[in-house]
Amino acid sequence: MHDKKRGLPVIECCQEIPCNPCVSVCKSGAITMEHLTSLPKLDPEKCTGCRMCVAACSGQAIFFQIEDYEEGFSTITFPYEYLPLPEKGQTVTAVNRNGQAVCEALVLSVDDRKAYNKTRLVTLKIPRRYKDEIRFMKRLPKGDEFHG
């Protein structure tokens, strides 16, 4: 059974373009595709929550969400390729799909692994009521690095 505490990818790939790194990178076979131009399908039962698909998606169209993180809070993980990077513990402005500010949010982690090929995964703690809205953070201005 899928565990709500462990979380699941949210796949927002909505156009039939020839692309399948999410399928290639998924070791548990949870993401499948009929043809190269089909939309990916997720089998939540098979997903181990490794988040590799979030970093691998060339279109940055996969997010990761723990719906039931804490009482009233969820998390959202998204790929981030701008500098300066946010840091764990920093408060940033969470934004929606159109880049509009939704609320302030705490950065829970900024993951960088070799397998991510230079894409960082940023995870924010967000009020659960915004879990379907928040998909990114306001980019940090240059020279305004966090020193917390």
Added chain:
Amino acid sequence: MKTDILVVGAGPAGLGAAIEAASCGADVCIVDENLRAGGQLYKQIHKFFGSKNHYAGQRGFQIADALVRRTEELHVPLLLDTRALGLMDSGDVAVLRDGKAEAVTAKKVILAVGAKENMLTFPGWTMPGVMTAGAAQTFSNVHGVLVGKKIVMIGSGNVGLIVSYQLMQGGAEISAVVEAAPEITGYTVHKNKILRAGVPVYVSHTVAEARGSGHVEEAVIMEVDEHFQCIPGTEKTIEADTILFAVGLNPRTELASMFRCEMTSEGALGGVLPIHDEFMRTSNPRVYVCGDETGVEEANSALDEGRLAGLHAAASLGFENESSRERIKEVQNSLMELRSGKYAAKRLACKERIIRKGAMYYA
């Protein structure tokens, strides 16, 4: 210099062609006018689409590196800073190298010279600060120079969206993406990346004027009607130091013309281009074409078209191995797959028309 196959252009198409032809045992030589191989791939810092056999998930410059490594393993001479000038009366190809023109004798020639960017004209378009998106990308991703801090991008196709994203990564602000069509024309995933980053997008708009004293200081944008004519009274000014054109590309056909390759025109693929058959052979049996030169698509299709040209050119000279025919089928199927889906329907129809015309030369 003498070779079985001369490949002109070391982008994805040319490298794909050289790798396949050399793998079949043909003597291959590549010339490219640039200082580095990889063509546009080398300027791309984003992760690519496609499948594993197109290096999907790798960034463009990483794909260029992988392809160049493969040509090195196959001992294919890669002559950089070497420009193919044209066809000589003798049938040789003239190339310019170290300031000297020399003749290359080749049994087959594969042209993979790519495409060039379109421009728009409006008052102020010749002012410093107005340039193509590709130029801005070369400055930032090859030379590490950001062309401006406040940029207006004209065009929302994949080039406009990707270059906007990359310039933001470099520290610029995209003040606006301006698109004459009623909606963003590039891939939705590219669109969503720049929307999340908070970039203002003006659809059904165009840039009517660039203003400034000696350098761009603002862009005047106007709304357009369904015939793409400016609607009077809709002027808005946007503060900007740079205006970029991402308004399409057109195939570079000069060399193909010199080789007497018959041309056709396909608007959706960028305009006039050389006719070719299903093996990328032109009306001149000595000459193959591949990549953006045969219709502007994307790097994966260019790579596959190049592979096809290389395999067939080699086979036509007797360089065939037991898997050549199978490999040709495999690459043709891969191309078909890249052109499948709703989004590619127009491109596929154009390509099918071109190939039908090309087949007539070999019926």
